Amino acid sequence: MPAKRQPIEYADASPDVRAVYDDIMATRQTDWINNFWKVLAHDPPTLRRIWANIKDVMGPGSLDPLTKELLYVAVSASNGCRYCIASHGAAARKKGMTEQQYSELLAIVGLANETNRMVTALDVDVDARFL
Amino acid sequence: MPAKRQPIEYADASPDVRAVYDDIMATRQTDWINNFWKVLAHDPPTLRRIWANIKDVMGPGSLDPLTKELLYVAVSASNGCRYCIASHGAAARKKGMTEQQYSELLAIVGLANETNRMVTALDVDVDARFL
Amino acid sequence: MPAKRQPIEYADASPDVRAVYDDIMATRQTDWINNFWKVLAHDPPTLRRIWANIKDVMGPGSLDPLTKELLYVAVSASNGCRYCIASHGAAARKKGMTEQQYSELLAIVGLANETNRMVTALDVDVDARFL
Amino acid sequence: MPAKRQPIEYADASPDVRAVYDDIMATRQTDWINNFWKVLAHDPPTLRRIWANIKDVMGPGSLDPLTKELLYVAVSASNGCRYCIASHGAAARKKGMTEQQYSELLAIVGLANETNRMVTALDVDVDARFL
Amino acid sequence: MPAKRQPIEYADASPDVRAVYDDIMATRQTDWINNFWKVLAHDPPTLRRIWANIKDVMGPGSLDPLTKELLYVAVSASNGCRYCIASHGAAARKKGMTEQQYSELLAIVGLANETNRMVTALDVDVDARFL
Amino acid sequence: MPAKRQPIEYADASPDVRAVYDDIMATRQTDWINNFWKVLAHDPPTLRRIWANIKDVMGPGSLDPLTKELLYVAVSASNGCRYCIASHGAAARKKGMTEQQYSELLAIVGLANETNRMVTALDVDVDARFL
Numbered sequence: 001m002p003a004k005r006q007p008i009e010y011a012d013a014s015p016d017v018r019a020v021y022d023d024i025m026a027t028r029q030t031d032w033i034n035n036f037w038k039v040l041a042h043d044p045p046t047l048r049r050i051w052a053n054i055k056d057v058m059g060p061g062s063l064d065p066l067t068k069e070l071l072y073v074a075v076s077a078s079n080g081c082r083y084c085i086a087s088h089g090a091a092a093r094k095k096g097m098t099e100q101q102y103s104e105l106l107a108i109v110g111l112a113n114e115t116n117r118m119v120t121a122l123d124v125d126v127d128a129r130f131l
Numbered sequence: 132m133p134a135k136r137q138p139i140e141y142a143d144a145s146p147d148v149r150a151v152y153d154d155i156m157a158t159r160q161t162d163w164i165n166n167f168w169k170v171l172a173h174d175p176p177t178l179r180r181i182w183a184n185i186k187d188v189m190g191p192g193s194l195d196p197l198t199k200e201l202l203y204v205a206v207s208a209s210n211g212c213r214y215c216i217a218s219h220g221a222a223a224r225k226k227g228m229t230e231q232q233y234s235e236l237l238a239i240v241g242l243a244n245e246t247n248r249m250v251t252a253l254d255v256d257v258d259a260r261f262l
Numbered sequence: 263m264p265a266k267r268q269p270i271e272y273a274d275a276s277p278d279v280r281a282v283y284d285d286i287m288a289t290r291q292t293d294w295i296n297n298f299w300k301v302l303a304h305d306p307p308t309l310r311r312i313w314a315n316i317k318d319v320m321g322p323g324s325l326d327p328l329t330k331e332l333l334y335v336a337v338s339a340s341n342g343c344r345y346c347i348a349s350h351g352a353a354a355r356k357k358g359m360t361e362q363q364y365s366e367l368l369a370i371v372g373l374a375n376e377t378n379r380m381v382t383a384l385d386v387d388v389d390a391r392f393l
Numbered sequence: 394m395p396a397k398r399q400p401i402e403y404a405d406a407s408p409d410v411r412a413v414y415d416d417i418m419a420t421r422q423t424d425w426i427n428n429f430w431k432v433l434a435h436d437p438p439t440l441r442r443i444w445a446n447i448k449d450v451m452g453p454g455s456l457d458p459l460t461k462e463l464l465y466v467a468v469s470a471s472n473g474c475r476y477c478i479a480s481h482g483a484a485a486r487k488k489g490m491t492e493q494q495y496s497e498l499l500a501i502v503g504l505a506n507e508t509n510r511m512v513t514a515l516d517v518d519v520d521a522r523f524l
Numbered sequence: 525m526p527a528k529r530q531p532i533e534y535a536d537a538s539p540d541v542r543a544v545y546d547d548i549m550a551t552r553q554t555d556w557i558n559n560f561w562k563v564l565a566h567d568p569p570t571l572r573r574i575w576a577n578i579k580d581v582m583g584p585g586s587l588d589p590l591t592k593e594l595l596y597v598a599v600s601a602s603n604g605c606r607y608c609i610a611s612h613g614a615a616a617r618k619k620g621m622t623e624q625q626y627s628e629l630l631a632i633v634g635l636a637n638e639t640n641r642m643v644t645a646l647d648v649d650v651d652a653r654f655l
Numbered sequence: 656m657p658a659k660r661q662p663i664e665y666a667d668a669s670p671d672v673r674a675v676y677d678d679i680m681a682t683r684q685t686d687w688i689n690n691f692w693k694v695l696a697h698d699p700p701t702l703r704r705i706w707a708n709i710k711d712v713m714g715p716g717s718l719d720p721l722t723k724e725l726l727y728v729a730v731s732a733s734n735g736c737r738y739c740i741a742s743h744g745a746a747a748r749k750k751g752m753t754e755q756q757y758s759e760l761l762a763i764v765g766l767a768n769e770t771n772r773m774v775t776a777l778d779v780d781v782d783a784r785f786l
Contacts, residue, residue, distance in 0.1 A: 003352065003523055003524065004254055032260070034258045034260075034261070035256055035257070035258050036250055039253050040249070040253075042361070042365065043369075046365060046369050049369075049446065049449060049450075050245075050246065050249070050372075053242055053245075053442065053446065054242065054246075057235075057238045057242050058239070063235045063236065067198055070198065071202065071205045071236060071240070071243075072239055072242075072243050074202045074205055075206065075239070075243035075244065076243055076247055077641065077645035078206045078209055078210065079209065079244065079247045080342070080641065080645070080735070080736075081247040081251055081342075082257065082644075082647055083250045083251070083255050084246065084250055086257045086262070086658055087257075089261075093658075100192075100193040100698075101193045101194050103697065103701060104192045104193060104199070106642055106645055106646070106701075107188045108189070108199060108202045109202070109206055109645065110638040111188050111203075112203050112210070113206065113640075114635060115167070115181065116207055116212040116637075117602055117634050118171070119212055119214045120212055120214070120601075121602075121604070121609055122136060122170050122171075122630070123135055124166050125138075125214075126166070126213065126214050126217045127165045127166050129221070130165070130220075130221050131217070131396065131397065134613055134617075134785055135786065173623070174624075174631075176711070177627060177631050180631075180708065180711060180712075184708065188704075209379055211379065211383070211604070216383055220396055221396065224396075230435070231436075234439060237384070237436075238436070240380070241377065241380040241443075242376060244375045244376055244378075244379045245373060245376035246372065247375075248339065248340055248342065248372050249368055249371070249372045251339075251342040252339035252347055252368055253368070254344055254347075261658055265655065265744055266515075266516055269518075296520045297517050297518055297519075297520050298508070298512055298517050301515050301517050302511070305758035305761075305762075307580070308758060308761075311580060311581075312511070315504055315507075315577065318573060319500045320501070324491060324493040324497060325463075325494050325497045329463065330497070330501060332460065333463060333467045333501045333502070333505075334504075336468055337468065337471045337501070337505035337509070338509055340468045340471055341509045343512055343735075344519065345517050345518075346509050348519045348520075349523055351523075352522070352523050362454075363456050366455060367464060370450055370451070370461060370464045370468070373446055373447065373450050373465075374464075374468035374472070374477070375472065377429070377443065377447075377477065378468070378472045378474035378477050380443070381429055381477055382474055384398060384432050384433075385397055386428050386429050387400075387428055388475065388476050388479045388480075389428050391483070392427070392479040392480055392482075392527055393479070393528065470775075470776035471776075473604070473772065473775040473776070475775075478776055482527055483527065492566070493567075496566065496567035496570060499773055499776055500567075500570050502773070502776065503773040504769060506768040506769055506771075510732065510733055510735065510765050511761055511764070513732075513735040514732035514733075514740055514761055514764065516737055528778055529777060556784070558784075559780055560770070560774055563777050563779050574770065577766055577769075578770075581762045581763060582763070585755075585759045591725065592763060594718075594722065595726065595760060595763045595764070595767075596766075596767050598726045598729055598730055599733045599767035600767055602733055603767070603768065605775055606781065607774045607775070607779050607780075608770065608774055610782075611781075611782070611785055614784070614785050622717060624716075624717040625717045625718050628712075628716045628718045629718065629726060631712045632712060632727055633730055635708055635712045636726075636727050636731055636734070636739070637730065638705075639705065639709075639739065640731055640734045642705070643738045643739055644736055648694050649662075650690070650737065650742075651689045651741075651742070653687070653745070654744075654745050
C-alpha cells in the first residue's frame, strides 16, 4: 500500500471520476486537469464535494473573478502552500493579474502577518468604534 | 511593571509620537487614532516603522485600495486576528466592501484553508505547466 | 560546521544513543530506526526526552492505539509536516488504518480547518450550553 | 452596518434558513441550533453549503462517529479554535468521549505540535521505507 | 460533565499532584502555582510529564536562563498564545527582561513572520553556502 | 510569464537594486548576496523596504546581536521556514551560536509549541498576578 497517492489520469479513471474531470474542463474552458484533482480522485466522493465547493465559492458573485483568485492566492501564500500558490497564481494570471499586482499582493501578505502577530501579542483591545 | 501595554492618548504622547498620530490622521482623513497605534506608541521607533510600512504597502499602486484592504482582511481572517479583522474590516467597509462581498471573502478564506491543508497533506506535485 | 544534521547510524552511535535506539526497536518490535531519531541523536538528552514522551503519550491508555495514531496523523496533516504524515501514516497503516479511513481523516482535517477559520473570523460566541 | 454578525434565531429566519435549521435538528436529533449556524445564516448559500459538507464528511463511513469527532476536536485544539473545541467537544462527549480520553487527545495534540516543528526545523529526510 | 477544566487548588489536590506543585515552587523559589499547572492537574500523568519537560528544557544549559525565556516568549507571541506570553513574559521580566528588550523581541517576531511568509511564497532556493 | 522568480545577479541588476545590494554587503561586511534579496529584487520598492526593516530591527539595540539572531531563528523554526532557518542559522553561527545552543533553541521551540496548544485548548485563565 503506497503512502503517496499518484495522479489518476483520465484514461484510467472510473466513469464518476471522469464526470467530474469533464465538468472541471468544461467550466474552466480548458483541456487538461491539474494534479490536485487527479490525486483527490482516489476518493471520488471527496473529489466531487471539493469540486462542487470550488465551483460554488469561486463562481459568479459580488466579487469579480480576479479579486476572488487574488484572495485565494493571498491565503495560500500566507499558509505557505506551494502547490496552491502555483495553481491559483496561474489562474489569477489567466484572469489578468500582472507581476506588479502579484508583488503588491505578496507585500500585503507579509505585512499582515507581521501586524497580525504584533496585535495579538500586544493583546490590543478592539476600539469601541469597530464593534 | 505592568504586562499589558495600555493605549497612549494624544494628550499624553511625546512630540515624536504625536507626529506619527498626526500623519495617520492626515493620511486617512480622520480625526481619531485606533488602539493599535496607541499601544505601539510605547515603542516610538516601531510605531514609526510600522506606520511607514503600512503607508507604503497600502498606498496607491496597481491594486485598487479596496482590493488591498480585502486582501488584508482575508489574511487577518485566515490568521484569526480578531482586532485586525475588526480594524481592516472597518477600513474595507469605508472603501465600499458590502456585507455580501464580506461573506464571499470569508467563504474563500475558509475554502482555501481547507484545500491548502489537503494539498499539502497529499504532497501533490506541482504540474509542469505551472512551473 | 554543517547546517543540516545527518542521521547517525547505530554503528556510529554512542552507547547512550544506542540504548535509546534499542528501546525504540524493542518497544516497536522492529529492527530499524527511522530518520527522526537518528537526527535527534545529535542531541542525546533531547533524543531521550522526546522518546520518553512518545512512549508515554502513545502507549496504552483509554484511547486504542489506532485512534491515537489517527489523531497524530491528523494534527501532522493539519500542520503540513510531510515527514510526520509519512512516519505516523505508516504506523497507522501498520495498526490497521485503511486507505478509505485515511481519505475520511483527510476530509475531516480539511473541513475542520475551513470551519475553524470561519468561526474565529466571525467571532462566534460560545453557546451557554457548551460552557 | 455592524461589524459583528449576531445569531439569527429560528423565529426571525427566512424559510430557506429554517429549512437548514430543521435539517440540522432532525439529523442531530436535537431541538436547538448552536450559534455557528445562526451566525452563518446571514449568508444562506454558505449556511447550506457548510452544513452539506459537515453532514457528508461527519456522516456514516469507515471511521466510527466518535473517532470522527475526536479528529475534529484534535484539529480544532491544534488550531486554537475555542468555539470549535467547545462545540465538537460537546458532540464528542455526547458520543461517549470520557474525560480521560480527552486528556489523552490533548496530550497527543501537544506532542504532535512539538515533534512536527522539530522535524520540520531539522529538515529530516523521509525514510525510503515510508515512500 | 463541565467542558472547561477549573484550576485545582493545593488544598484540594491529591498527594501526587501536590508533589508536583511542591517541586514547581521549590524549583522556582516561589510560594504559588500559576493556573496552567492547576488546570493540567486534572490529568496527573500529563502534569508530571510536562513539568519534567519544562524543568529539563528550561534548566541550566549553554543558553543563559534569560535567553531561554526570551525564546519561549517569542515563540508564544508568534503563536498568539495570550496566556503563555503573560506567564513566560512575567518569568522573563523576573530574570531581567526590560521593556525595551521586550519591544525589540516583538519587532523581531513581527518581522520574522513577515519575511518567513514572503520567502516561502516566493519559494526561494537555499543558497549553496547555507547547505 | 514564469511563475517562479529567479534570483537577479548583481551584474544584471538595475542601479537602484545594486544600491541595496551594496548596502547589504557593506553592513554585513561580506562580498555576496543571498537568494532572498536577489528574488525580492524583482520588486525594487519591496527590496528596499524589507532591507530597511531588517537593518533597523536587527541593528544595535538593547538585545545583543546573537540574541536577536537566535530569536529570528526560533520564530522561523516554529513557522517551518526552511530557507529562513538556513539563512538566519548561518548568521547566528557567524555570531557565535554553538551546535549545543542550537539544540537547546530547538528544544524550546518544540516545547513552546506543545504547551502553547495545550494552554489555548484548555482555555486557561490568565492569573491575576500576570495582569
